[in-house]
Amino acid sequence: MIVAMQDQATDEQITTVIERMVELGFNVHRTTGEAQTILAGVGTPAHFEVTEFQVLPGVHQAYRISSPYKLAGRGFRPEGTRITFPNGVVVGGEEVVVMSGPCSVESRDQIRLSAKQVAAAGCQFLRGGAYKPRSSPYSFQGMGLEGLKIMREAADEYGLLVITEVMEISQIEPMLEYIDCFQVGARNMQNFNLLRELGNVRKPVLMKRGIAATIEEVLLSAEYILSGGNYDLMLCERGIRTFETYTRNTYDISAIPVLKKLTHLPVLGDPSHGVGKREFVPAMALASVAAGADGLLMEMHPNPDKAMSDGAQSLFPEQLNQLMAKLHQLAPVVDRKLAPAVVPAHA
Amino acid sequence: MIVAMQDQATDEQITTVIERMVELGFNVHRTTGEAQTILAGVGTPAHFEVTEFQVLPGVHQAYRISSPYKLAGRGFRPEGTRITFPNGVVVGGEEVVVMSGPCSVESRDQIRLSAKQVAAAGCQFLRGGAYKPRSSPYSFQGMGLEGLKIMREAADEYGLLVITEVMEISQIEPMLEYIDCFQVGARNMQNFNLLRELGNVRKPVLMKRGIAATIEEVLLSAEYILSGGNYDLMLCERGIRTFETYTRNTYDISAIPVLKKLTHLPVLGDPSHGVGKREFVPAMALASVAAGADGLLMEMHPNPDKAMSDGAQSLFPEQLNQLMAKLHQLAPVVDRKLAPAVVPAHA
Amino acid sequence: MIVAMQDQATDEQITTVIERMVELGFNVHRTTGEAQTILAGVGTPAHFEVTEFQVLPGVHQAYRISSPYKLAGRGFRPEGTRITFPNGVVVGGEEVVVMSGPCSVESRDQIRLSAKQVAAAGCQFLRGGAYKPRSSPYSFQGMGLEGLKIMREAADEYGLLVITEVMEISQIEPMLEYIDCFQVGARNMQNFNLLRELGNVRKPVLMKRGIAATIEEVLLSAEYILSGGNYDLMLCERGIRTFETYTRNTYDISAIPVLKKLTHLPVLGDPSHGVGKREFVPAMALASVAAGADGLLMEMHPNPDKAMSDGAQSLFPEQLNQLMAKLHQLAPVVDRKLAPAVVPAHA
Amino acid sequence: MIVAMQDQATDEQITTVIERMVELGFNVHRTTGEAQTILAGVGTPAHFEVTEFQVLPGVHQAYRISSPYKLAGRGFRPEGTRITFPNGVVVGGEEVVVMSGPCSVESRDQIRLSAKQVAAAGCQFLRGGAYKPRSSPYSFQGMGLEGLKIMREAADEYGLLVITEVMEISQIEPMLEYIDCFQVGARNMQNFNLLRELGNVRKPVLMKRGIAATIEEVLLSAEYILSGGNYDLMLCERGIRTFETYTRNTYDISAIPVLKKLTHLPVLGDPSHGVGKREFVPAMALASVAAGADGLLMEMHPNPDKAMSDGAQSLFPEQLNQLMAKLHQLAPVVDRKLAPAVVPAHA
Structure with a gap:
């Protein structure tokens, strides 16, 4: 000091x-x-x-001149963290992964069709919310455990990994059976009790940046999870709140290379929440990978106009396909490549 | 629409x-x-x-032209909500209440001396954290339940009410015995599971505005608690995050009259977190009451320079005394008066 | 360093x-x-x-550990700067001054009636724009020099001082004859060429904080004017841009005591632009004086619903009267008093 | 409405x-x-x-449901505006242009060497400030007209176009002889008198987004220039002010596709001011083009560590070369190509 x-x-x-x-x-x-x-x-x-x-x-x-975080700092593991998932997918290496799916799990048919489309587009993870944080108590709150079960089934059928949001400590235990990766949402980035518990599980975690969180606060929250002994942690930029209201948030793409410098943890981007309008998502997805992202998290819905939540920012299946083709071309420019498509269980 | x-x-x-x-x-x-x-x-x-x-x-x-909240809206209870506490203190009426005490409960001696000074200054509530949300896992995390017990003892000795922060659903039940009012911190304003549980208890709640929460989001979060049937809810402005870094946050005093217009719930101000430096707290406390606040939440510590957390924004006991004298003069200008000092148990 | x-x-x-x-x-x-x-x-x-x-x-x-500004720093003139105007009004002393009037000068009748009402309410300065900075080129752009002349006449009739905005270097010279104080608007706080020229005139200047200006930038801009030799400078908080859109800006009242600590220059508040809706202006005006403001700048219009600009934030004449009465009561609580009403020329 | x-x-x-x-x-x-x-x-x-x-x-x-701007809206010229410069370079078409050079013109040798390096890297425009807007009156304020002359000489020698900032109406006339494009800086985006005058010249203008300007305000300011009859206007995202301080500003890349949708004007990106640290500039430059930018504005200095201003965000010449190679690979992914390198006068 x-x-x-x-x-x-x-x-x-x-x-x-x-x-x-x-x-x-x-x-x-x-x-x-x-x-x-x-x-x-x-x-x-x-x-x-x-x-x-x-x-x-x-x-x-x-x-203060010493860094307030220790385990999250790049110096702790200069070569970078790589997280290996059950089906062999690696996050944090040369390959760029893509996680996609609907905002909410709405029904068996909807999530199964989503999984099919997500796998067909060449993604590795199926995302979808079963427990939903909604600003209003009158909005759809998610299907809960039942949603997780049908998402697991759907993912397994197409060889996908499952990532979904955890909102509460009591949900951790029941979720373990059905998922491959916990997601901590922006609103919970400083729910320290939840973070501490996630440090005690042995399952990867993706933690999103809070809507008003500084880079330093992101790394301090990461420290809560790491200090519990769970090193399989990914960070995710998803937009910060600024004065600009044309976009849902201001998607801070510069946070991607900044975090890559400061920490050894993989860094993903979520352009869907970043901008909130589907027409701008492909441009922001390309920009994220150009900026060095280790992966993308994007909402896609088989029928976005009928989605029970966040339809406005969900890609159409065909948009996802076209975007994946562009991403395949872009990745080599920054010395990366897209992770290979997963292999369906029945293949 | x-x-x-x-x-x-x-x-x-x-x-x-x-x-x-x-x-x-x-x-x-x-x-x-x-x-x-x-x-x-x-x-x-x-x-x-x-x-x-x-x-x-x-x-x-x-x-959207209809208001997304119903129970929180002023129209639901045009005359305004008044919350009556066990010792007869009323929040939301003509009288302005003051809640004060240290950031953290640190020891029996510290909290007992704090209570004595808070009561002597003429305040009605003793505040103090037993469970502490800290950005860094390496900071002091609070005394937990033991802290609550000694805070209750200290408050009872001097006739004060107890307000303290709840961070996690599992803390609610054990806290009920020791406290008079739950405090939901800024970081938990969108911890919807916690809010929903607090809607089910029958104990007053003070909910702070999130650091990046719009006025509408504050009222939607209030709706979570109200819709559970707990109407004894107070709101509290405590500063929002902006580009200005000289102060810890930007204390949005205009939120006080704006909330008073939009909702029937009592609205308090927390200038300590609003500015983060004790020398500016008295000016901001006066400004809050001038702007129509129903009460104040302020940190005071018997020895701020040795405080285990937030010492920089804690008032010295003598500063609190002087400020209370000013508040007594100011309140009548806006047709209010300070709530009377509490009566110690042994009186 | x-x-x-x-x-x-x-x-x-x-x-x-x-x-x-x-x-x-x-x-x-x-x-x-x-x-x-x-x-x-x-x-x-x-x-x-x-x-x-x-x-x-x-x-x-x-x-950087040395302060980047020198002349603006409190240490340069620890006792504080007092600016004396032709009619004996002093800004920066014990007395709190009030500047009021319409957003724009619209006609001889409108400005004359405004002056009458402003004087009757007990204010010292007549404000009104002749050159108007408007976001849209299709909005009313002001009456220009003709507006200044009729504002001067109206002010003289009622013994008021004239403050009005300068937008451009070429306006300085013609304005000198008609005004008592230049106002630099928020959009021009970093128009350094304009500031430098205002450093060369010998007429007081009130400089508003830019919508996204830090406290340090405010003081550096002040340094431009002071370093030219013009020490009759006042600063004015008028709201900063944040994510909150319910109010026009976020009125950062804490900037008032912060600036009073850091600089010797008088500090005023402009609650009209701070909140943008007249119903919240009185509360914010009271809060500003409670926080230590040396004066207030507020919009009032004889008929706000027909105002050519900013009608929504202009007080009704009767509101101004009521507010002034409250301010008279409030000032002594913070060891100040309102400056006395001016004496009309024909008195 | x-x-x-x-x-x-x-x-x-x-x-x-x-x-x-x-x-x-x-x-x-x-x-x-x-x-x-x-x-x-x-x-x-x-x-x-x-x-x-x-x-x-x-x-x-x-x-308000009608758009407050008319000439700037995409509907006014759905096919998009293309600006053709004297040497045949076109901005707004298929080709992506690059403007580079030092923050300030410092000496004949410095600007000549800069021009050589900028041209060698394959850029089309030489940028450099002769009139400098500096937060502090004690910082280097630029070489003025003399700087413009030597920049013109240097640019001509290597076949480059000249873009430089205008701060004040009185500078417009003398600048006309030496430059190819006026730049309006972020601080002057709402200097409406200056904008109006630039609407009357017949020379292209690049207008930067203000540090706290909404998308709508950018387009309204554009309207000031367009309504004067000057249609050769480019817009430029250069970072907005948010709570994050690790980067100089928050570079809002999403503004690029948003503006491309709303307006027919070409949209460029300035990653140098966007992030303020040279190590992150290449990633942000790639991301900008991936997001659809029509061009880039970037600071480069022959010897950044000795630059008189903004050295921290200026690329080393070798970094610019490497970045240009990457940009050549990236552009085709989004159906664009880099504009060809210019031909030196003596070639």
Whole structure:
């Protein structure tokens, strides 16, 4: 930590700051300039709050200089994390994976048709919500466990992996049987109790960036899961809230290369929630891969105009096909390739 | 709902939109102008998504015109909600209440001294966190149930009510015995499972606005609690995230009169989290009451420089005293008065 | 400046950074910790960019620790700036001033009636736009010089001072004859050529905060005017752009005490633009003065429903009267009083 | 315009709204539902403010349904605008153009070397600032007219076009002789006097999106230039201000396809200002073209570590070369190609 004192700081004020730094466990080096004194605290105390120093009398500014996260930092695993799924699909390597499917599991027919289309388009994961976080209590809240069962069946038939959102600690245990990957939604990125529990399971997790979460907060939330011992973690940019309302959110594509630099964890993009209107999803999907994404999460619905939720941002099946063709062409430009299509169970 | 078609929309496109509106349960009235057709949907279908219409071919824009919340709206209870607590304190009436105390319960001595100072200053509620949501897993996470017990003891000794944060469904049951009011933190404002459970208890709840929550989202989250049958709900502005970083958040004081207009629920302000630096808290507390707040939630610590969390924004006991004196003078200007000081148990 | 090197920084990288710091004019003090090296640069080079260091190889983070503004800083004039106007009104002292009037000067009758009502309410300044910045080229663009002349006449008749917006360098000279104070609008807060010219005139200036301007940027823009030698400068908070759309802007009242701490310049609030809807203006005006504002700028129109611009946020004359009465009661709570009403010329 | 009345609106309130709509020039169609009355105003009055209706008694909400811009809308020129430059380069067609060069023109040698490198990399335009908008009055303010002259010389030697920023009306006339394209910076996007003057010149203009400008405001500002008769206008996304501070701005790539849909004007991207750190610029440049950009504006400096401004975001010449090679591969994926390299004058 560094504390820059005000020009007119008194000796007594400087001494108070030094004593508090030492008390916390820092070794303090003092630089006295013509006008200003600078205190450099060396060492890494277990926990301290830099804001505490910012309001001490005589302090101009205080900076934390060590990274507040450890396990999530790139330095912890410089070569990058690769997550291997049961069917051999790897996330975080050379191959770019694609996860697609409807916002909500609505019926056996709907999810089965979705799985068929998702597999036919060449994707690896079937996504679909069984437990739905909805802003209004009067909106469709999801099919629950029953939805998970029929999604598992549908995915198995076509060789797909299952990713779906977990909203609550009590859902973790029953979900384990049916899914391949937990998804933590944007609204739960700082539901620390949930994160801590997910650190204790041995099943991959994809954690989305909160709508107002800084890059640092994303990595601190990742730290909750990693520190429990679950290292199979992926991050996902899905748009942040800004003043612009033409798009549902502002899809912060720059977060993809920034996260790839700061952390060893795979980083995916979710352009569907990023922009919220299907017509812009293909352009944003291409841009995400051009920017270095390890994968994509996109909503597709067999009949988006009749979807029970998020129809406006769900691709038509044919749009997904066309987009996959473009992605196949684009990936090599950035020295990647799309992961191969999965093989149906009955093949 | 209203759908404004594009100038060049075809008859077929218009017909498709009308059919979908009728299918959802709207009666549709069509206005054909020189250039543009407008479709007014009358009626209130159980659930529909306005975004679905925004992406239909030929649609220029679609607007939801009915309010998406019902129980939270001012019209549901025009005279305003008043919540009466066990010791007779009423929130939502003429009197302005003050809730104060440390960020975290740290020890029996600390919370007992806090309670004494909070009561002496003339406040009605003792606040203090036993379960703490912290961005970093390495920060102090709270004393848990043990913290609640000693907070209850301290509050009882001085006649104060207890308000504290609940983070997880499983905490609700054990908390019931020790507290007078649940607090839902900003990070949990869209933890819908938690909200739904709090709708089932019969104990008041104070719900804070999320850091990136719109006014409408605040009211929709309130609807989750109200629709469970728990009407003893207060809302609390505590700052939103913007580009400005000098203050911890941007304390949106205008949300106070806006919420007072839109809902019948009491509205409080939390200037401590709003600005994050104690020196600006008194000015923001005065401004909140001037703007119509029904109460204040503020951090105070017997020794802020040694606080285990949020020391930078905690008032010194003497600052709280001085502020209370000012608040007593200010309240009558806006036709309010401060709630009377509580009477200690041993009095 | 302080440069914190990465844990794994090489000696060569450290040397490169030191050499560049020395080249710019810093004396460099080096602190070598177990893992990390910290370089403290003492001295104040004429100009340097801290971002330049942030991207040098081996650098973890770099911080500017000296304030980038000099003349605007509180330390330059600790007692605070007071601006005395021709009729004896002082801004920046104990008294709180009020500036009011229509958004646009629309006609001789309209501005004369406005002046009468503004004076009767007890305000000191007549505001009104003759040159109007409008988002659309098809909106009313103002009466120009003719508007200034009739505003001057109206103000003189009732003893009011005139404040009005300048948008362009070429308008400065012709305006000088008719006005008492230039207003720089939010859109021009970083129109540096205009600011520089206003530094050369000897007439007070009120500069509004830009819609996306940080506190530091406000003070740097102030520095442009001050460094030209014009010290009669006031700042004005008028709302920033955030994700919330219920209000026109988010009125950042905390900026008022923050600016009062950082600078010696008077700080006013403009709740009309802050919230954009007249029904919330009185509450925000009271809150502004409670927070320490040196004055208020508010729109009032004799007939807001027929206003040519910003009618929705203009107070009715009677609302202004009632508000002024409340402000008279509120000011003493924060050890201020309202400036006395002006004396009409014919009195 | 559409006005949705409140459920409890009185007949008198409804009549007042209708009368005001008729007064402004609307034909009003009234739809009376069980609970709510909806008023559809058909026609397009010259100017009206929708906010005026939002605050009328009994009004629930009012919506403008006609687009506030006319000339900028896609419908005005559905095939898209193509701008042809003196040397035959076309912006807005199949080919993607690249504009590059230093932030500031610093010396004859620097700009000549820059031009050489920019041309060698295969770009079409030389960018460089002679008049510099700087947040601080103590930062380097640019070489002015002298800078323009040496930039023109350098560009001519290598066959490049010149684009540079205009900050002030008085600069337009002297600049005309030396440049091929005016650039309006983000800070001047709502400097309406400047925009209006640029509508009167017959020289192309590239206008950047303001740091807090909505898509609609971008198009309204474009309307100022177009309505003066200058149709050779390009728009440019360059990052918006959000809560995220790791990057200089949040580069809103989705604005590119959104603008391409809404307007016929060419749309470019400026990833340098978008992210502010050179290491992320190539990824964002690729993403921009993948998202449909008609061109790129990027900072490059022969020696970025010694640049007088914005060195941190300037590419090294070798980085630009490598990026151009990638762009050549990427463009065909989205059915585009890079514009051919220019031919030096002495060739």
